[in-house]
Amino acid sequence: MPELPEVEVVKLFLEPKLLYKTITKIEILSPKSFIGDSSLVVGQKITKFSRLGKQLSIYLSNHLILLVHLKMTGQLIYGGFMLGHPTSTINPKSTRLVFTFNDKSKLFFNDQRKFGWIRVYSSKELKLFQSNLGLDIFDPKFTPKYLFYQLQKSCRPVKTLLLDQHYFAGIGNIYACDALFLAGIHPNLPANKVTRSKVLKLHGFLLSIMRQSVSVGGSTARDKKYLKPDGTSGQNQFFFRVYQRKGEPCLKCGTKIEYLKIGGRGTFFCPKCQKL
Numbered sequence: 001m002p003e004l005p006e007v008e009v010v011k012l013f014l015e016p017k018l019l020y021k022t023i024t025k026i027e028i029l030s031p032k033s034f035i036g037d038s039s040l041v042v043g044q045k046i047t048k049f050s051r052l053g054k055q056l057s058i059y060l061s062n063h064l065i066l067l068v069h070l071k072m073t074g075q076l077i078y079g080g081f082m083l084g085h086p087t088s089t090i091n092p093k094s095t096r097l098v099f100t101f102n103d104k105s106k107l108f109f110n111d112q113r114k115f116g117w118i119r120v121y122s123s124k125e126l127k128l129f130q131s132n133l134g135l136d137i138f139d140p141k142f143t144p145k146y147l148f149y150q151l152q153k154s155c156r157p158v159k160t161l162l163l164d165q166h167y168f169a170g171i172g173n174i175y176a177c178d179a180l181f182l183a184g185i186h187p188n189l190p191a192n193k194v195t196r197s198k199v200l201k202l203h204g205f206l207l208s209i210m211r212q213s214v215s216v217g218g219s220t221a222r223d224k225k226y227l228k229p230d231g232t233s234g235q236n237q238f239f240f241r242v243y244q245r246k247g248e249p250c251l252k253c254g255t256k257i258e259y260l261k262i263g264g265r266g267t268f269f270c271p272k273c274q275k276l
Contacts, residue, residue: 002070002226004137004170005213006234007054010076012214013229015049017078018101022046023060025100033096033111036120040064052136053169057126065121067129068109074116077108078229112225134167137210142168144196144203151191151199158194159187160263171206174219177268178241179205186276187267188260212239242268 002010022045026038041060048059056076058066068076073094097109097118109118121129134150135142150167151158161167162176180187183201185194194202213219218234220226222244228234237244241251246259250270258271 001072001172001174001221001223002054002074002218003172003175004051004054005175005210005236006218006226007051007056007070007170008138008214009218009234010070010229011049011051011056014076014078014107017105017229018046018058018107019049020045020047021105022102023099024102025098027098027100028096029098030096030111030114032114033109033116034118038120040120041066052130053133053165054172055130055133063123065123065126067119067121067126069116069119071111071113071115071117073112073225075108075110075225075227076229077110077227077231079106079108107229133165133169135169137168137170137206142203144200147203148194148196148199151194153192155190155192157188157262158185158191159265159267161191163263163265170210173265173267174221174240174243175206175210175213177243178209181242181268181270181274182209184273186274187262187269188276209239209241212236242270244268 022043023041026042028034028038044060044062046058047061050057054069056068058068060066094110094112095108096111099107135146151161154161159176159180162171163173179202182205183198185198185202213236216235217228218226219236220233221237226234242257245257245268248257250257250273253270253272255270255272257268260267
């Protein structure tokens with residue numbers, strides 16, 4: 001967390017708020033959270049936003065790029081010029097970076113566990129850094145054929161492969177669990193054993209549940225680590241199919257949802273609808 005839909009929500013929220021604003025100050029409260037020379041960023045205007053998988057890129061007028069990776073607990077919270085932290089749900093102790101803009105508004109980078117970061121890159125450096133990522137799930141080239149042939153490359157559990165960012169950029173635990181459930185695929189099934197017909201279903205469900213999540217502001221799970229930039233929660237958690245529903249009845253057949261760990265990641269599934 002956050003996954004592709006949550007980062008897309010952050011991008012869509014910040015883009016109209018920050019586009020063409022100038023960064024006038026950066027407060028670095030945690031040195032490990034900002035990598036690069038901040039003096040190259042101060043005084044620069046934001047010219048574009050883009051996203052690849054779970055990574056957000058903020059382009060500057062001097063052609064440098066701020067790459068944001070929220071990792072497990074990172075948040076980008078935007079406050080107007082009258083605000084400190086814009087909501088009481090934010091813990092100021094987790095603030096690592098503060099960006100101030102020419103209109104006095106502020107962007108807070110919060111990260112409780114300090115795994116996330118913002119790095120300064122040139123376009124060449126960014127391209128090299130992201131060269132090992134698979135296709136973004138919202139890329140038009142992410143087709144059922146592409147998904148099938150990527151799965152054919154490995155005998156690892158299909159759930160593990162879906163989470164491997166070298167194959168697919170943006171899929172995380174929430175959407176892998178729910179898409180596999182909707183497609184009727186057991187998460188432990190070897191990836192190269194998934195049939196073409198099942199892959200077609202999986203592809204469609206991955207796209208549909210991610211697009212749905214974006215439309216409702218992303219998933220704020222029980223840990224409350226993901227928040228939208230205005231400090232409010234997303235609503236997609238109310239649409240979870242199996243994720244975080246251990247012991248609850250399956251929405252299709254009523255069987256209790258089970259939980260196991262696959263590749264070190266908590267996995268939720270219905271033993272009846274997703275037979276191995």
